[in-house]
Amino acid sequence: METRLAPLDAGCANPAPPVVLRERGQREVFCGLTGIVWLHRKMQDAFFLVVGSRTCAHLLQSAAGVMIFAEPRFATAIIEERDLAGMADCHDELDRIVHQLLERRPEIRTLFLVGSCPSEVIKLDLSKAAQRLDSRFGGRTRVLNYSGSGIETTFTEGEDACLAALVPEMPPAELGSALQLLVVGALPDVVEDQFLRLFGELGIDAVRCLPARRLADLPAVGANTRFLLAQPFLGETARALEDRGARRLEALFPFGAEGTTDWLRAAAEAFGVDRMHFNRVVAPGRERAKRAIAHSHERLRGKRITFLPDSQLEVPLARFLSNELDMVPVEVGTPYLHRELMARELPLLPQGTRISEGQHLDRQLDRVRADRPDLTVCGLGLANPLEAEGLSTKWAIELVFSPIHGFEQAGDLAELFARPLRRRDVLRV
Numbered sequence: 001m002e003t004r005l006a007p008l009d010a011g012c013a014n015p016a017p018p019v020v021l022r023e024r025g026q027r028e029v030f031c032g033l034t035g036i037v038w039l040h041r042k043m044q045d046a047f048f049l050v051v052g053s054r055t056c057a058h059l060l061q062s063a064a065g066v067m068i069f070a071e072p073r074f075a076t077a078i079i080e081e082r083d084l085a086g087m088a089d090c091h092d093e094l095d096r097i098v099h100q101l102l103e104r105r106p107e108i109r110t111l112f113l114v115g116s117c118p119s120e121v122i123k124l125d126l127s128k129a130a131q132r133l134d135s136r137f138g139g140r141t142r143v144l145n146y147s148g149s150g151i152e153t154t155f156t157e158g159e160d161a162c163l164a165a166l167v168p169e170m171p172p173a174e175l176g177s178a179l180q181l182l183v184v185g186a187l188p189d190v191v192e193d194q195f196l197r198l199f200g201e202l203g204i205d206a207v208r209c210l211p212a213r214r215l216a217d218l219p220a221v222g223a224n225t226r227f228l229l230a231q232p233f234l235g236e237t238a239r240a241l242e243d244r245g246a247r248r249l250e251a252l253f254p255f256g257a258e259g260t261t262d263w264l265r266a267a268a269e270a271f272g273v274d275r276m277h278f279n280r281v282v283a284p285g286r287e288r289a290k291r292a293i294a295h296s297h298e299r300l301r302g303k304r305i306t307f308l309p310d311s312q313l314e315v316p317l318a319r320f321l322s323n324e325l326d327m328v329p330v331e332v333g334t335p336y337l338h339r340e341l342m343a344r345e346l347p348l349l350p351q352g353t354r355i356s357e358g359q360h361l362d363r364q365l366d367r368v369r370a371d372r373p374d375l376t377v378c379g380l381g382l383a384n385p386l387e388a389e390g391l392s393t394k395w396a397i398e399l400v401f402s403p404i405h406g407f408e409q410a411g412d413l414a415e416l417f418a419r420p421l422r423r424r425d426v427l428r429v
C-alpha cells in the first residue's frame with residue numbers, strides 16, 4: 001500500500017500542472033463483469049457466457065437479471081477437482097455448455113467467454129478455449145473472450161476489454177477509401193441516434209459505431225478511419241484501433257453543452273465541415289442544453305464535490321460541473337488516469353483541484369471526512385456509511401446506467417447531481 005505524489009504533464013496549455021496523488025491499496029469498486037449489464041442490451045446478437053463462480057453469478061443476477069449458463073455447473077466442477085485431470089474435465093464441460101447453448105440459441109452471432117477471478121477460473125486458458133470453440137462454431141457464431149475479472153478490471157474496464165476484443169474482428173478498410181468516422185463506446189440507442197442525426201446534418205455521412213448493434217455490421221477499420229471516443233474509459237480499445245491504422249480525434253467528452261460542442265467540432269474539423277455550417281447545425285441543441293442545465297445552476301453553484309474513484313467518468317464530469325454549473329471539485333479520484341485521453345479535460349479543471357489515481361480506501365475516506373464536501377460521488381457500498389455521517393452522496397453507478405451524453409441529456413445529467421442536494425435540503429426542513 002502506498003501513496004505517491006506525481007506531477008502531471010498536461011502539456012503547455014496548463015502552466016501549473018496539477019499534482020496527482022497516486023494511491024495503491026484496498027479499493028471499493030465493482031469488477032468488469034458489470035459491463036455485461038449494458039453491453040448485452042447494446043449488442044443484440046451477442047451472448048456473454050461468464051465463466052465464474054457463484055459470486056459472479058450473484059453480482060450479475062442482482063445487477064441485471066442476466067442468465068449465467070456457466071454457473072453453477074462449471075464453477076462447482078472446478079472447485080471439486082483441482083488437479084490436472086480436473087482441468088481437462090473443465091475444458092470438456094465448457095465445450096459441452098457452449099455446444100448446448102448454441103444448439104438452443106442459433107440466433108447468437110457472437111459468444112463472449114468472459115473470464116473472472118476465482119483461482120479455479122484463472123487456471124483456465126480462456127483465449128485457447130475461445131480459439132478452439134471458434135474453430136468449431138466460427139462459421140456460424142464467432143467465439144471471443146475477454147476478462148471481466150475484479151483482479152484485472154474495474155467497473156467500466158469490462159467494456160474496454162470487450163470492445164478491444166472486437167477490434168481484430170473488424171474487416172480492413174479498403175486502401176484509398178474515403179474518410180470514415182467511428183464513434184467508439186456503447187451508448188443507449190436513442191443517444192446514438194441523436195448523434196448520428198447531428199453528424200448527418202453536418203454532412204458527415206460515413207459514420208459507424210463500435211460496438212455495432214449486430215456483429216454483421218461491424219465497421220471496417222484502417223488508415224482512413226477517424227474515431228471519437230464517447231467514453232473516457234476505452235484506453236485499450238483506442239490503442240487497438242490505432243494499431244489498425246485509425247486515428248483518434250482529440251476532444252472533450254460529450255458531456256454538457258460545451259463538451260458535446262467540442263466533441264462534434266473535432267469531427268467537423270477532421271471532415272472539413274464549414275465553420276458557419278457547423279455553428280448553424282449545432283446552435284439549437286447547444287442552446288437547449290444550456291437552458292436545461294440552467295435549471296440546476298442555482299442549486300449546484302458553489303457546491304463542493306468529491307469524486308471517489310469508480311467509473312473513470314470522474315474527470316470529464318468534474319470538468320462539466322465546474323465549467324457549466326460552477327461547482328467546486330475538491331477531489332477528483334479515478335481508478336486510472338489516461339493522460340492522453342484526458343489531455344483536453346485536465347487543463348479545464350480549476351486550479352487547486354486534488355486529483356487522485358487508484359485508491360487507498362481508508363486514506364481517501366479520511367480526506368472526505370476532513371473536506372466534508374456538499375456531495376460525494378461514490379460506489380454503492382460507501383454511500384450509506386457516508387450518509388450516516390451526514391454527507392450527501394450520489395451513486396456513481398447511476399451515471400453509467402443513465403443516458404448522460406449529448407445536448408438532449410445535459411439537463412438530466414445536471415439534475416442527477418442536483419437531486420441528492422434537494423433531498424438533503426428537504427430532509428433538513
Ligand code: SF4
Pocket residue numbers: 031032033052053055056057059115116117118148149150151
Ligand atoms: S469476477 Fe471476481 S470480483 Fe467479479 S464477481 Fe466474480 S469473483 Fe467477484
